[in-house]
Amino acid sequence: MTIYDVAARAGVGIATVSRALRGSAPVADATRAKVLAAVEELGFRPSHAGTSLAARTHAANGIVFPDLSGPYYAEVLLGYEETASRLGRSVLVLATHGRDDPVSSVRDLALRVDGLVLLGRTVPDHVIEELTAFGLPVVVVARPEVGAADSVRADGLSAARALGEHLAGHGVRRVAFLGAPEESPDVAERWRGVREGLGKHGIEPTVTPCLFDEASGTRVAAWLLAGEERPDALVCANDEIALGAILAAEEVGLRVGVDVAITGWDDVMAARHARPALTTVRQPMRTLGALAAEVLDQRITGHRTTPRHESLATDLVVRDSCGTHP
Amino acid sequence: MTIYDVAARAGVGIATVSRALRGSAPVADATRAKVLAAVEELGFRPSHAGTSLAARTHAANGIVFPDLSGPYYAEVLLGYEETASRLGRSVLVLATHGRDDPVSSVRDLALRVDGLVLLGRTVPDHVIEELTAFGLPVVVVARPEVGAADSVRADGLSAARALGEHLAGHGVRRVAFLGAPEESPDVAERWRGVREGLGKHGIEPTVTPCLFDEASGTRVAAWLLAGEERPDALVCANDEIALGAILAAEEVGLRVGVDVAITGWDDVMAARHARPALTTVRQPMRTLGALAAEVLDQRITGHRTTPRHESLATDLVVRDSCGTHP
DNA sequence: GCGTCCGTAGGAAGCGCTTTCATGTGATGA
DNA sequence: TCATCACATGAAAGCGCTTCCTACGGACGC
Numbered sequence: 001m002t003i004y005d006v007a008a009r010a011g012v013g014i015a016t017v018s019r020a021l022r023g024s025a026p027v028a029d030a031t032r033a034k035v036l037a038a039v040e041e042l043g044f045r046p047s048h049a050g051t052s053l054a055a056r057t058h059a060a061n062g063i064v065f066p067d068l069s070g071p072y073y074a075e076v077l078l079g080y081e082e083t084a085s086r087l088g089r090s091v092l093v094l095a096t097h098g099r100d101d102p103v104s105s106v107r108d109l110a111l112r113v114d115g116l117v118l119l120g121r122t123v124p125d126h127v128i129e130e131l132t133a134f135g136l137p138v139v140v141v142a143r144p145e146v147g148a149a150d151s152v153r154a155d156g157l158s159a160a161r162a163l164g165e166h167l168a169g170h171g172v173r174r175v176a177f178l179g180a181p182e183e184s185p186d187v188a189e190r191w192r193g194v195r196e197g198l199g200k201h202g203i204e205p206t207v208t209p210c211l212f213d214e215a216s217g218t219r220v221a222a223w224l225l226a227g228e229e230r231p232d233a234l235v236c237a238n239d240e241i242a243l244g245a246i247l248a249a250e251e252v253g254l255r256v257g258v259d260v261a262i263t264g265w266d267d268v269m270a271a272r273h274a275r276p277a278l279t280t281v282r283q284p285m286r287t288l289g290a291l292a293a294e295v296l297d298q299r300i301t302g303h304r305t306t307p308r309h310e311s312l313a314t315d316l317v318v319r320d321s322c323g324t325h326p
Numbered sequence: 327m328t329i330y331d332v333a334a335r336a337g338v339g340i341a342t343v344s345r346a347l348r349g350s351a352p353v354a355d356a357t358r359a360k361v362l363a364a365v366e367e368l369g370f371r372p373s374h375a376g377t378s379l380a381a382r383t384h385a386a387n388g389i390v391f392p393d394l395s396g397p398y399y400a401e402v403l404l405g406y407e408e409t410a411s412r413l414g415r416s417v418l419v420l421a422t423h424g425r426d427d428p429v430s431s432v433r434d435l436a437l438r439v440d441g442l443v444l445l446g447r448t449v450p451d452h453v454i455e456e457l458t459a460f461g462l463p464v465v466v467v468a469r470p471e472v473g474a475a476d477s478v479r480a481d482g483l484s485a486a487r488a489l490g491e492h493l494a495g496h497g498v499r500r501v502a503f504l505g506a507p508e509e510s511p512d513v514a515e516r517w518r519g520v521r522e523g524l525g526k527h528g529i530e531p532t533v534t535p536c537l538f539d540e541a542s543g544t545r546v547a548a549w550l551l552a553g554e555e556r557p558d559a560l561v562c563a564n565d566e567i568a569l570g571a572i573l574a575a576e577e578v579g580l581r582v583g584v585d586v587a588i589t590g591w592d593d594v595m596a597a598r599h600a601r602p603a604l605t606t607v608r609q610p611m612r613t614l615g616a617l618a619a620e621v622l623d624q625r626i627t628g629h630r631t632t633p634r635h636e637s638l639a640t641d642l643v644v645r646d647s648c649g650t651h652p
Numbered sequence: 653g654c655g656t657c658c659g660t661a662g663g664a665a666g667c668g669c670t671t672t673c674a675t676g677t678g679a680t681g682a
Numbered sequence: 683t684c685a686t687c688a689c690a691t692g693a694a695a696g697c698g699c700t701t702c703c704t705a706c707g708g709a710c711g712c
Contacts, residue, residue: 049375053670073400092386095408111371351661
């Protein structure tokens with residue numbers, strides 16, 4: 001079932017079929033009708049490979065995740081896919097996590113898409129520069145601007161400041177930040193904001209390195225809470241750490257929200273259902289994905305040639321784990 | 327940068343370059359070395375469209391989700407992507423949720439992949455039959471067997487029976503099942519198993535229709551718990567409903583696990599962190615995805631031509647929401 | 653020493669589409 | 683009435699690759 005069959009059936013040339021189908025050049029109404037009728041009868045759908053080869057386009061976008069675990073990424077993907085497909089593009093996903101050669105995988109992916117979205121620290125900067133230099137539109141999400149690539153991120157600074165101030169209002173004195181600010185600019189920003197917010201009230205928080213999963217949260221929190229100078233607030237770099245910390249606090253018999261305040265970041269589903277419910281910061285995940293797709297599309301279609309850098313607001317979500325509210 | 331450039335550089339014909347690169351026919355060692363050197367120097371990577379057109383293959387798999395929300399699907403996708411890429415295939419995702427014409431989207435997708443995985447009720451049976459009749463390998467996940475398609479699912483029957491018996495052991499008498507068994511065979515299976523498990527102890531549960539989200543869970547549970555014949559156990563078709571039900575119980579001052587038992591299904595992250603922690607059934611999500619990729623691959627490569635139907639075991643995860651354990 | 657065969661390599665024909673270029677048609681103006 | 687032109691259309695040339703078919707040597711057997 002090729003364009004030749006359709007052409008034969010409609011009694012026209014293949015060029016006319018192509019033109020009638022994609023409207024790239026005027027076709028007489030009667031002819032177009034014949035072509036469309038033939039297409040309908042034969043159930044013709046153009047071969048993607050043929051189109052892609054001749055038109056030098058893929059009608060597909062890629063998106064690269066460090067891993068896909070957790071609700072964070074699923075939401076981003078959902079927003080991305082929805083918008084991309086509305087713009088007529090398929091979506092190819094790639095998770096670099098646990099892959100032996102992420103760079104090569106990304107390069108391969110780059111060959112079959114018209115543009116690429118990269119989340120976080122999936123590949124080194126020089127690879128991104130290589131891709132953009134090659135002419136491939138690239139959007140980075142949750143990662144600092146790099147080269148000619150566009151960028152989309154959630155601005156955590158003001159929410160982090162608000163969180164710091166809010167905690168100060170609860171009367172906390174010894175605040176520990178759990179996470180690794182040096183590993184990610186986003187986390188560094190959170191740390192900075194919290195520090196500023198607390199600083200206004202004369203409180204100087206400390207950083208305790210912690211991996212971004214629940215088990216690490218439990219381990220590090222347990223260690224902190226058993227120490228000499230027990231913190232009265234644990235500000236965690238994400239919700240997983242915070243949920244793990246809540247378990248640790250319960251373990252040693254401390255009341256979360258009373259003896260120790262614990263906060264997270266992301267507002268995953270479990271945050272709302274934890275008891276006490278977790279005070280955290282909500283990120284517009286789905287919007288992040290949708291925006292990335294849009295920004296990318298502008299580049300692909302050539303509607304824009306200068307880099308665009310978007311920053312979305314985040315919201316402090318106050319619940320009970322930071323202390324009781326009247 | 328095409329195969330012609332490489333051929334010229336290496337001083338051979340393009341056919342030889344192709345053979346050297348894909349090993350489809352013997353090439354003298356010296357020649358192969360020259361070709362590989364040229365490829366290396368020129369940084370040549372074969373055009374995907376060209377390959378795909380000539381070789382009549384896409385080196386890509388599709389996966390179709392009803393939607394991507396929730397940890398369930400993210401995990402499936404993760405397992406799928408990991409295995410598919412290990413098998414040398416890219417992954418195209420499609421979420422039918424909120425789409426005006428899912429069938430057409432799936433048909434489009436079918437044109438650019440070598441095989442397709444369909445999750446749940448994304449498209450009607452006749453579309454699947456059409457696709458398989460067309461010769462496209464299809465695997466359905468969490469959906470009853472259909473036509474010539476392979477299938478992969480989690481077997482919930484024994485876990486559901488175990489759940490029913492466990493609840494009976496807690497001494498519950500009036501059990502309500504929240505969900506819509508008629509809408510999904512998987513849920514029907516859960517209902518059947520629970521009913522059988524309880525039936526052994528002379529308890530006859532009832533079904534209360536409920537959508538599969540948290541808000542519906544809260545609403546339906548609130549209504550049930552305020553009724554005349556207040557149930558002392560709410561068996562929910564998934565964790566979201568159950569988490570919503572916990573909120574409803576708290577709202578009316580009932581102690582979950584004491585005054586009323588509540589159970590879920592899926593073991594999402596929030597289930598573990600809810601208080602009381604949710605008794606639920608764990609599904610091997612990631613394995614489900616990985617298995618689907620494998621089953622699909624066998625068909626694509628032609629290693630198997632008869633349908634394969636896999637069923638994975640699920641585990642009852644007993645926590646506190648069904649009652650206190652010593 | 654000559655014919656045969658195998659291993660190797662190149663030419664060329666597609667794969668299904670888009671697009672350029674050339675052509676034919678009827679309508680228009682002089 | 684004839685040249686001109688806009689419009690519609692078809693033929694054909696790619697797009698970059700795979701693979702069939704053919705051809706060329708050199709090694710082998712007789």
